[in-house]
Amino acid sequence: xxxxxxxxxxxxxxxxxxxxxxxxxxxxxxxxxxxxxxxxxxxxxxxxxxxxxxxxxxxxxxxxxxxxxxxxxxxxxxxxxxxxxxxxxxxxxxxxxxxxxxxxxxxxxxxxx
Amino acid sequence: xxxxxxxxxxxxxxxxxxxxxxxxxxxxxxxxxxxxxxxxxxxxxxxxxxxxxxxxxxxxxxxxxxxxxxxxxxxxxxxxxxxxxxxxxxxxxxxxxxxxxxxxxxxxxxxxxx
Numbered sequence: 493x494x495x496x497x498x499x500x501x502x503x504x505x506x507x508x509x510x511x512x513x514x515x516x517x518x519x520x521x522x523x524x525x526x527x528x529x530x531x532x533x534x535x536x537x538x539x540x541x542x543x544x545x546x547x548x549x550x551x552x553x554x555x556x557x558x559x560x561x562x563x564x565x566x567x568x569x570x571x572x573x574x575x576x577x578x579x580x581x582x583x584x585x586x587x588x589x590x591x592x593x594x595x596x597x598x599x600x601x602x603x604x605x
Numbered sequence: 606x607x608x609x610x611x612x613x614x615x616x617x618x619x620x621x622x623x624x625x626x627x628x629x630x631x632x633x634x635x636x637x638x639x640x641x642x643x644x645x646x647x648x649x650x651x652x653x654x655x656x657x658x659x660x661x662x663x664x665x666x667x668x669x670x671x672x673x674x675x676x677x678x679x680x681x682x683x684x685x686x687x688x689x690x691x692x693x694x695x696x697x698x699x700x701x702x703x704x705x706x707x708x709x710x711x712x713x714x715x716x717x718x719x
Contacts, residue, residue: 494646524706535609535696535710536648581648585706592661593708595640597647 495519496584498596506604511569513599515582518563522584526593527556527567530579539580540567543587572603609711611697617717623685626714628697629678636700638708639672639682641693648696654680687718 497516505511513527523544528536542549542556542565549556555568569576579600583593610629618624630637638653652662654674662672669688674680684691694715698708 498647526707528710533712535698535712537710538707541707583648583708587706592650592653594650595648597645 494597495522495594496582496596498580498582498599500599501597502600502602504602504604505572507574508571511567511572511576511601511603513567513569513580513582513601515565515567515596516563517565517584517594519584519586519594520563521586522594524585524587525556525558525565526583527554528581528583528595530581530598536581569601572601574603574605577601577603608709609697609699611695611711611714613714614712615715615717617719618687619719620688621686622718623683624687624691624716624718626682626695626697626716628680628682628711630680630697630699634677634699634709637674637680638698638700639680640696640698640710642696642713643693651682651695684716687716689718692717 495518526541527539529539530536540551540554540556542558547558558565579598581598582596585593608631612627636655639651640648642648651664652672653660657674672682694713696710696713698710700708
């Protein structure tokens with residue numbers, strides 16, 4: 493039973509354009525969300541996070557938006573670069589549980605030069 | 606992923622054999638997690654330890670899977686006997702290493718069971 497869902501297995505975007513990766517969750521108790529980036533043959537690496545007290549968090553080219561009422565978050569990458577090509581995982585947790593995160597199935601992003 | 610060392614990086618074995626995956630985390634963490642990555646289910650949490658004590662193993666698929674953490678700097682995930690459907694990438698991750706609520710992953714162990 494997937495509590496965190498990424499319904500788009502793959503996404504292709506032209507270099508310089510915006511990439512939008514989406515994530516939905518079912519557990520209304522989740523209050524902390526992260527995005528991870530994974531290159532082939534490597535472990536996932538932390539990219540950006542957001543807590544439920546915010547609806548937006550920005551870090552350079554990466555912005556995460558949270559819509560609590562819709563139980564939806566998205567990651568925007570602007571402008572997209574070929575080095576952004578990777579698998580992106582969305583993760584969610586209840587803050588008080590510490591680090592017990594639930595992950596989505598991932599979206600494979602390809603940025604075309 | 607320098608903070609978490611996993612071995613072996615690749616393992617090919619035959620059905621029925623015992624498989625042991627190892628994880629050596631850096632010091633300063635207080636929790637350790639084993640995840641399995643498959644195409645269908647993404648990253649599944651198998652088990653996690655807090656201060657070396659198993660807290661939740663509800664994600665362990667069957668009794669064939671077991672995990673131990675004898676000390677803060679070492680953990681193992683064992684599959685006995687292994688089956689072809691166990692083929693996946695297994696990740697070890699630590700939490701609390703930097704004080705932030707973020708997991709740090711190892712590079713993973715790719716298991717292929719023939």
